[in-house]
Ligand SMILES: Nc1ncnc2c1ncn2[C@@H]1O[C@H](COP(=O)(O)OP(=O)(O)OP(=O)(O)O)[C@@H](O)[C@H]1O
């Protein structure tokens with residue numbers, strides 16, 4: 001029997017802690033509760049052994065073992081260890097991110113009698129008596145009462161058991177430890193999808209007296225055919241406008257005029273299907289898709305680790321290829337995992353999934369409650385859901401019998417977690433596939449340079465889909481030089497004449513247009529004319545954005561006029577005078593999407609305009625409504641931030657405009673060109689996906705920049721060739737490995753002293769094989785009240801970089817620099 005267990009705890013320390021086994025020996029991969037500096041913490045057992053620690057600390061016992069079997073199989077534990085090592089993150093924090101059950105509500109447990117428990121019950125006291133002798137006679141009797149109560153085999157909640165037998169939870173857990181009872185989470189009883197409340201009009205012959213609000217609700221319901229989702233009802237324009245309180249619906253329910261039904265969540269997509277648009281899986285694959293699928297099918301049949309990079313231009317029909325591959329895996333008895341970007345789990349994607357795979361689907365997205373997440377987690381683990389679709393952290397889903405991983409839009413930056421552990425979901429997925437020895441597919445119209453380099457080196461098999469489906473052309477892209485536009489018109493307008501012409505033409509033809517304005521808010525700089533100062537956030541070294549008050553029923557951002565910091569969320573009233581010099585001459589510069597919408601309304605008074613940004617679209621429900629209004633044609637002119645660029649497949653869109661996407665080219669970030677190229681290509685890719693061809697108008701101040709030139713020609717290969725060269729010259733990824741280290745503290749002197757200390761250490765140590773840039777003030781020197789200095793480390797070899805990071809942490813520890821003061825971002829996407 002092992003005497004000690006090493007437990008990984010969710011604390012910012014890079015090692016597990018040793019505890020004494022106390023009665024039951026937990027298995028590796030199980031959760032336990034242990035004392036830690038005065039608290040009770042939940043951790044995961046990572047090792048069992050008999051080696052007494054020699055560092056002189058008192059070894060405390062494990063307080064409780066929560067699982068009788070491992071929650072994480074050995075592959076996921078291995079994956080966790082890989083992440084901890086590769087990203088230099090505490091294992092306990094990695095595990096916390098992997099296990100939604102770290103938040104599992106323990107009162108939701110059920111107890112069930114085991115075969116062993118039955119034996120004890122039937123074979124009487126004589127066998128058990130010596131073991132139970134430590135218990136009081138009352139407790140011994142209670143144990144029998146509990147076994148009796150559960151004898152039917154139905155699991156019961158602790159509360160039910162208590163009222164029947166007066167037994168508390170401690171006794172139940174003791175019995176579970178003796179394996180007389182089995183403890184299980186309650187989560188498995190609910191439906192695969194979330195339930196959603198539907199308000200139903202009750203037919204009634206009475207003529208009840210109703211107040212105005214009640215009448216409004218009944219009228220709204222009647223207009224919708226007598227049934228409506230409660231959340232849609234609450235958000236309906238009429239009810240919002242008339243400020244009908246939420247309690248009115250409850251009153252109607254009480255009076256039996258409305259009934260509330262529960263139904264599994266569904267996804268509405270407006271008139272999409274009425275127009276005959278098919279789901280991806282309903283198309284017979286064309287020749288290119290068949291070839292792409294065949295390559296993956298061979299890998300599936302053969303088995304074994306094989307990454308594929310599926311480079312397919314926008315609208316080439318990648319989704320149908322994913323589906324076919326997942327179907328093949330399913331037929332071979334294997335489950336699949338499909339990762340999509342944060343915003344990619346749209347109702348359209350979900351609806352296609354359910355249409356193709358029905359109840360086999362589990363969705364894991366960021367808006368699940370901890371309970372819902374735990375519930376899905378159990379379904380997936382039991383093998384009830386064999387098609388798992390989710391955003392970043394779904395890479396950890398405990399998929400039973402996983403046979404294929406697919407990553408859609410693999411270049412998307414939402415796959416990188418921007419807090420500890422700072423893992424990249426794509427790279428973690430590749431590692432998981434490697435550990436499991438299964439194929440993986442990374443798909444994109446604009447593959448990241450990292451993945452492209454891997455394909456060039458032959459590590460990933462490259463599959464190309466160079467054409468759009470049904471011989472549809474890629475849209476023609478026209479560049480508008482905004483400097484020239486200014487010279488010719490003499491005024492500084494948001495929208496160029498050409499963009500206005502093209503948009504008007506699309507609207508006249510009954511088609512749709514989209515315009516990208518990649519900043520939200522009204523004006524993103526407020527500057528004082530007298531002193532030249534920009535109004536900055538109190539917490540961050542960032543200009544504040546001006547937001548106009550929002551009127552109308554559509555947006556729930558009913559927030560008033562304000563300045564807002566887009567990094568920390570801080571808001572303040574709009575000052576009449578400059579906070580620095582008291583001058584009244586405040587200027588509002590830089591048009592955001594809100595201003596864009598206002599201007600478009602003036603230019604196209606007849607257009608049905610919608611805006612898509614984080615102010616108008618906050619939840620999946622918002623996204624669903626917005627997309628359904630686009631699909632149905634209710635909106636024919638959409639303005640928005642990069643949200644509009646991501647994966648949407650709206651067949652009526654023929655004109656796309658791009659306004660001010662190139663200010664990013666001026667940022668101190670070696671990935672700026674790649675990002676602008678991706679954004680331009682993706683947003684252009686929204687045009688011409690239906691029968692009519694698309695046109696794109698790109699307004700730019702850098703018409704000669706290669707990122708813009710290549711994007712305008714749809715020349716990904718040209719772009720990567722050039723960009724790869726630049727990265728090589730400058731020793732940037734993917735030719736080197738890079739890590740950003742930030743020293744951070746609320747005290748400026750502390751942060752700078754720590755940075756200087758670490759800087760000296762790098763110099764004194766000498767760093768063969770490593771380039772160290774810094775210390776320097778981080779581009780955003782103060783963020784959320786924290787001062788930041790940084791280093792950028794570049795190395796030829798990952799091993800060199802990794803070991804120096806651990807050596808640096810040891811040095812910092814010896815110097816008394818706290819771990820929380822050091823942020824390590826391996827393979828950082830942003831150096832800000
Ligand atoms: N074989 C086919 N024939 C006709 N239409 C198809 C075929 N396969 C897919 N489609 C349709 O083509 C459209 C584009 O497909 P899809 O959304 O998968 O493109 P994509 O490659 O993912 O593009 P993007 O990278 O822009 O998201 C969809 O409307 C889809 O239903």
Ligand SMILES: [Zn+2]
Pocket residue numbers: 537538539540542565566567568569570784
């Ligand atoms: Zn701020």
